[in-house]
Amino acid sequence: MGAESPKEECGLFGVWAPGEEVARLTYFGLFALQHRGQESAGIAVSDGRNLLVYKDLGLVSQVFSEATLATLQGDLGMGHNRYSTTGSTTWENAQPAFKTDGTRSLALGHNGNLVNTAQLAELAGRSGGATTDTDLVATLMARRIDAGLETAAMEVLPTLQGAFCFVMVDERSVYAARDPYGLRPMSLGRLPGGFVVASETCALDIVGATYIRDVEPGELIRIDDRGLETFRFAESARRALCIFEFVYLARADSRLNGRTVHEVRRELGRRLAEEAPTDADLVIPVPDTGHSAAQGYAEVSSIPYGEGLMKNRYVGRTFIQPSQSLRERGVKLKLNPIPDAIRGKRLVVIDDSIVRGTTTRQIVQALREAGAAEIHTRITCPPIKWPCFYGIDMSTRSELVASDLSVEEVRAFVGADSLGYLSMDGMVAATGSPKGDFCRACFDGEYPVPIPDHAGKFLLERQPAD
Ligand code: SF4
Incomplete structure (x- = not known):
């Protein structure tokens, strides 16, 4: 949901554009992708000879200054x-x-989550060295950097299992790769004098790039002064774009599978109104992701649409805080009811998802305290019952309120007068793509990429409620 955000892993941007201010373009690309990760930001540039990296903890606007960008010169x-x-x-x-091996260097960014890190660590001959799967992949690539990054990538990428998009650079070239299932999105765009790759099309728009196509599942792209070249490092058995990108993760102005996310969310709302109608006076969104769907719900139900919750846009996504108690305090920093807009009204509250349920409960309580007469919570996806192993931070069943509770029990937990979810069929139909083209595992437990044994043991077992 808008506030109780499952944490997603990372936004990526790459640009090859000699003569342009590539660090500044990258900065703006990252700025457009800020919603995909707010813990740290980094930029690498190369002028053909030297590869420079600058990174730090914080938002893009906190990490980089004019002075920093000025030092990052390159093509x-x-x-x-x-x-x-x-x-x-x-x-x-x-x-x-x-x-770096002293003569050749590489910089690598990852969006996703690998499921065979134990096996890869063995391949790398290190059990405790790498602190993240990204570092592990960079280590494996670096071992073959003497043969060139393209050769290294074509050797290492087929050994990876799980969800991954990578953008990599060496002194001369930009590379982009996407896992054979295409779990995470990645798009390719053109500038007048170059090319851009980005996790979402909103980052192409911000730098004035024209969308060309998506990076294909199982594809490695190389961009440099030889032009754009494409390689296939794995065949795709099937596609499995994370359907949660449409529901919650992607920005509304991005396009996925040829559809604008806003339009798909609006359709989710329309279908939700058909599947879970109710008598009410006002449809309100939980900002920001609920906006498009609330418009769709209002359209079909003929119940007026209005704003009832204000979001402080400067807080960042609520669940940056790791502890439950901080989470519970966090939502008040971020969402505040508008009493005059909702007092005495029967509300339909449109939200994208319920993960732990605690934030939904706080929103319901805050709306009641502000004078709402009735609260009918409507969710634009089915109940989330299964953990995600592909980069979205919903990694144990025990943290998912719907994993053990019925819809009526979840309703009672969040304290709403009624609760309605969109069905799987309704959600898929709203995207305009076939069901088999998506990963839907957190909803139906059908994992497109086999999950590791230890994950099954530790994460799928029912655990004591927290
Ligand atoms: S399990 Fe859910 S959140 Fe994770 S990749 Fe699949 S659809 Fe997306």
């Missing part, structure tokens, strides 16, 4: 926003990861 660059789902929040874990 190509890449950037990364991080939200950790593995490894802790330390400078060392900020990305891009940088490796």
Whole structure:
């Protein structure tokens, strides 16, 4: 949901554009992707001879200044926003990861989560060295850097399992790769004098790039003064774009699978109104992701749409705080009811998802305290019952309120007068793509990429409620 955000792992941007201010372009690209990660930001640039990396903890606007950008001169660059789902929040874990053998260097950023890190650590001959799967991959790539990053990538990428998009640079080239299932999005765009890759199309728009196509699942792209070249490092058995990108993760102005996320969310709202109608006076969104869907719900239900909750946009996503108690306090920093807009009204409250349920409960309580007569919570996806192993921080069943509770029990927990979820069929139909093209595992437990044994043991077992 808008406030109880499952944490997602990372935004990526890469640019090859000689003669342009590539660090500044990367900065703006990362700025557009800030919603994908707010713990750290980093930029790497190369002028053909030297590869420079600057990274730190914080938001893009906190990490970089005019002075810093001025030192990052080059013809190509890449950037990364991080939200950790593995490894802790330390400078060392900020990305891009940088490796060098003294003569050749590489910088690498990752979006996703690998499921065979134990096996990869063995391959790398290190059990405790790498603190993140990203560092592990960078280490494996660096071992073959003498043969060139393209050769290294074509050797290492087929050994990886899980969700990954990578943007990498060496002194001369920009590389982008996407896992064979295409779990995380990655788009390719064109500038007048170069190319751009980005996790979402909103980052192409901000730098004035024209969308060309998505990076294909199983594809490695190389961009340099030889032009754009594409390589296939794995065949795709099937596609499995994370459907949660449409529901919550991606920005509303981005396009996925050829559809604007805003339009899909609006359709989620329309279908929700058909599947879970109710009598009410006002439809309000939980900002920001609820806006498009609330418009769709209002359209079909003929119940007026209005604003009832204000979001402080400067807090960042609520669940940056790791502890439950901080989470519970966090929502008040971020969302505040508008009493005059909701007093005495029967509300339909549109939200994208319920993860732990605690934030929904706080919103319901805050709306009641502000004078709402009735609260009918409507959710634009089915109940989240299964953990995600592909980069979204919903990693144990015990933290998912719907994993053990019925819809009626969740309703009672959050304290709403009624609770309605969109069905799987409704959610998929709203995207305009076939069901088989998506990962939907957190909703139905069908994992497209086999999950590791230890994950099954520790994360799928029912655990004591927290
Ligand atoms: S399990 Fe859910 S959140 Fe994770 S990749 Fe699949 S659809 Fe996305």
